[in-house]
Amino acid sequence: MSVEAREARQPWILLSPALTAVGLLLFVPLMFIVVYSFWLRSAAGADQVGFFLDNWQEALSDAFYRDILLNTLKIAGITTIVCALMGYPSAYFIARSKGNKPVLLLLLMLPFWISYIIRTMSWINILGVSGALNSLLMTIGIINEPIQMLYNETTVILGLVHFLLPFMILNVFVSLDGIDTNLESAANSLGATKWQSFLQVTLPLSLPGLAAGGLLCFVLGAGTYITPMVLGGPRDAMFANLVYEAIITQLNWPLGSALSLMLLVVLGALVMLYNRYLGMAQLMKGLG
Amino acid sequence: MEGTGKLGWSLIRLWALLVYGFMFLPVAVVVLLSFNASQFGSFPMTGFSFRWFVELANNDAILRAFRTSVTLGLMTAVISTTLGVLASLALVRYKVPGTNMISTFLIAPILVPEVVLAVALLLFLNFLGINKSFTLLLFGHVIFTLPFVILVVQARLVAIKRDVEEAAMSLGASPVQTFFQITLPLMLPAVLAGGLFAFTISFDDITGTLFWKPGGVETVPTQIFAMLRNSISPEINALGTVMILLTVGLPLLGAAIARQLAQKSGP
Numbered sequence: 327m328s329v330e331a332r333e334a335r336q337p338w339i340l341l342s343p344a345l346t347a348v349g350l351l352l353f354v355p356l357m358f359i360v361v362y363s364f365w366l367r368s369a370a371g372a373d374q375v376g377f378f379l380d381n382w383q384e385a386l387s388d389a390f391y392r393d394i395l396l397n398t399l400k401i402a403g404i405t406t407i408v409c410a411l412m413g414y415p416s417a418y419f420i421a422r423s424k425g426n427k428p429v430l431l432l433l434l435m436l437p438f439w440i441s442y443i444i445r446t447m448s449w450i451n452i453l454g455v456s457g458a459l460n461s462l463l464m465t466i467g468i469i470n471e472p473i474q475m476l477y478n479e480t481t482v483i484l485g486l487v488h489f490l491l492p493f494m495i496l497n498v499f500v501s502l503d504g505i506d507t508n509l510e511s512a513a514n515s516l517g518a519t520k521w522q523s524f525l526q527v528t529l530p531l532s533l534p535g536l537a538a539g540g541l542l543c544f545v546l547g548a549g550t551y552i553t554p555m556v557l558g559g560p561r562d563a564m565f566a567n568l569v570y571e572a573i574i575t576q577l578n579w580p581l582g583s584a585l586s587l588m589l590l591v592v593l594g595a596l597v598m599l600y601n602r603y604l605g606m607a608q609l610m611k612g613l614g
Numbered sequence: 615m616e617g618t619g620k621l622g623w624s625l626i627r628l629w630a631l632l633v634y635g636f637m638f639l640p641v642a643v644v645v646l647l648s649f650n651a652s653q654f655g656s657f658p659m660t661g662f663s664f665r666w667f668v669e670l671a672n673n674d675a676i677l678r679a680f681r682t683s684v685t686l687g688l689m690t691a692v693i694s695t696t697l698g699v700l701a702s703l704a705l706v707r708y709k710v711p712g713t714n715m716i717s718t719f720l721i722a723p724i725l726v727p728e729v730v731l732a733v734a735l736l737l738f739l740n741f742l743g744i745n746k747s748f749t750l751l752l753f754g755h756v757i758f759t760l761p762f763v764i765l766v767v768q769a770r771l772v773a774i775k776r777d778v779e780e781a782a783m784s785l786g787a788s789p790v791q792t793f794f795q796i797t798l799p800l801m802l803p804a805v806l807a808g809g810l811f812a813f814t815i816s817f818d819d820i821t822g823t824l825f826w827k828p829g830g831v832e833t834v835p836t837q838i839f840a841m842l843r844n845s846i847s848p849e850i851n852a853l854g855t856v857m858i859l860l861t862v863g864l865p866l867l868g869a870a871i872a873r874q875l876a877q878k879s880g881p
Contacts (some may be wrong), residue, residue: 355738448640549727
């Protein structure tokens, strides 16, 4: 074999284990559940192999699934907006601070490393019947009996915001940090007020970071089932909870496949749309 | 005008401070309550005590979960880092046609919602005869951590100059010698960072793990999840405190080691 041919083969040898792993453990399984979603669950024994539209008919026409899907998108949407409102000024503060930027950033990243389940359950300590807030309110004398503040849609959103905020801040920070501060100074020296130069120079330049953070918050928020299980009430199920119910509790794997694919299509469409207009590179910057 | 700018900045600083408080307060309460002497895991605090940590150390279920999580995390880290480093080398060091497509393909596992990945892997491997088991957990964790390893390692690999390797080769070192004596030591911080990242993500994972784990086997997060079903006990807070120390301490330690290594091998 010639030297050139060997050179050309080398990267593929290095890539092949990872490509094989992703192919066999992600793409083939995804194609498999497409097939599986047309099978039928049988009351006893193995699922019935074939081409049945029943699962899709149920998943697409039942108002129950549609309502929960819409509610999931609503919760993810509110979460994303709250993350943006809380995260943008914080990221701006870190990026423009004269203090120790790496330390400020690290401080905000620490919660990011703390286990998701711990951070989610920590709200029970704050808002629970015998939690910090009730305890405080009773000590001051505002209330006599503890109030149940947990297990509703608001606490689900609260938990999601607490979980996803670092993703937003990191992405906005990366794009704000990359903006040349001279641009703002130039705008100011040309007569723009601080507020004008922010609105017309800095904000537009940081939108890609805001969009990347928003996408991550939305997709991760809409795909969760743990937060509603820990912080939500019985009526706060999100779409991923339906998938969990179908697969783990009811063992209805064909229906679970169809529901998973629905979620994938809805959230995948968002990722594609983002990729089409802004490209994956921005997202990678924030993750790396 | 200068005045409004200052006022604006003060407001932003206050806002950021509140956000920091929002992020840290609940976590701080977990740590505080884990030292609560009271029977119940709640306020008011009745005294300072280590009793819940002692109970933790005597709780077989939690110790078992801990061992499972550590074993799973270490194996995931080794496999994922090996695959990730090889792939990153190819992507950074060679001109491969279609690099963009390959990158997108390799990070696809984190672009797909984790629930969907979990369902697909469970159903497919079950079809192949691999039931819910440690093997399924390991496969799942590897595929889910691989993109993170690739992103981290690639970012650091770009910073390593090829000149040193070329110098070694021109002085007569074989490619294999060059790799082990020059490239690998230079890459070590990147490799460690990737491994640490994979371990931490695997150690924390619950979304996929609940789908893949066989009955009776628990990792630390699923154990906590199961304990939450009863009520929140000080034991969970103690376990939370241990987890916080581990997951925050490890990356900090890793960063410190990486910096040391980078300084030693630096110019």
